[in-house]
Amino acid sequence: MVLDLLLIGLAITLFPLPVMAFVLVVSSPGGVRKGAAFIAAWVACLVGVVTAVVLLTGGRPPAPRSPPSVAALVATLVFGVGLVVYGERRRRRVGGGTAVDAVRAAAAAEGKGTSAWSAAALGVLLQPWGMVGAAAATVVRADLSHAVSFLVLGLFCLLATSSLLVMELGMVGAPERTGRILRGLRGWLLRHKEPAVIGLCVVLGVWLIGRSVAQLAG
Known part of the structure; x- marks a missing residue:
């Protein structure tokens, strides 16, 4: 469970779409306050998912080979396949973009007029929910x-948020220097x-599969 959660948390924090949106939000006027709202909503989603699973299992992992244990493994397999399929579909249409990306980009591009509430909504909408779902299926094994x-569950939430926290703290402590770095990051x-x-989805998906x-075969 530990290695799986850490890898999923790393993939979440590196996922480009929410990072790009956060760069725009935190770089806008009042960006530190909006960035904090984005992060608060983002963390609330992660903590909410983890808490819901723990409440469902009672904090005790199901017995090996039991129906709940098998169901959790099947769910992990499904999420893994879904990530690979998603990555492959994006690979086939590289350059054309997607309608969802267009909506996300348009919403994030309104950073100058975005309120803290809108930034919080972005923190929910831009979660890579397929990866978060895989994490939920993994948390079933938490004892x-x-x-x-x-410690592991807390580390997962922290790792999955770490890229956003680094950018937010940078804008608090050294806004001009961080702003230049973020502009370069956005261009990259x-x-x-x-x-x-594509790489993150396929690599994580293959690992989960x-x-x-x-x-399941063991």
Whole structure:
């Protein structure tokens, strides 16, 4: 569970679409306040998903080979396949973009007129929900009778938010320097967004498929 959650958290924090939107939000007038709202909503989603799963399982992992355990592995497999399929579909239409991306870009591009509430809404809408779903299926195996499980779950939420936190703190402590860095980051992402999205989805998807198949067959 630990390695799976850390890899999923890393993929979430590096996912280009929310990073691009956050750069625009935090770089706009009043961006620190809007960025904080974005992050608060983002973290609330992650914590809410983790909490819901823990409440469902009672903090005790299902017995191996039991129906709930098998269902969680099948869900992980489905999310893995979904990520690979999504990545492959994007690969086939590289250069054309997607309608969803256009909506996201338009919403984020309104950063100058975006309120804190709108920024919070973006923090919810731009979650990579396929990856978050895979994390939820993994959290089913958490055993809260051990303190290390609390540490792992907290580390997952922190890791999944780390890129946003770094940008937010940078704008608080050194806004001019951070602003220049973020403008460069946005330019790089505009040029390399598709390969990054495809690579993250396919690599994580293949990992989840391999792990779930091995455990189902074991």
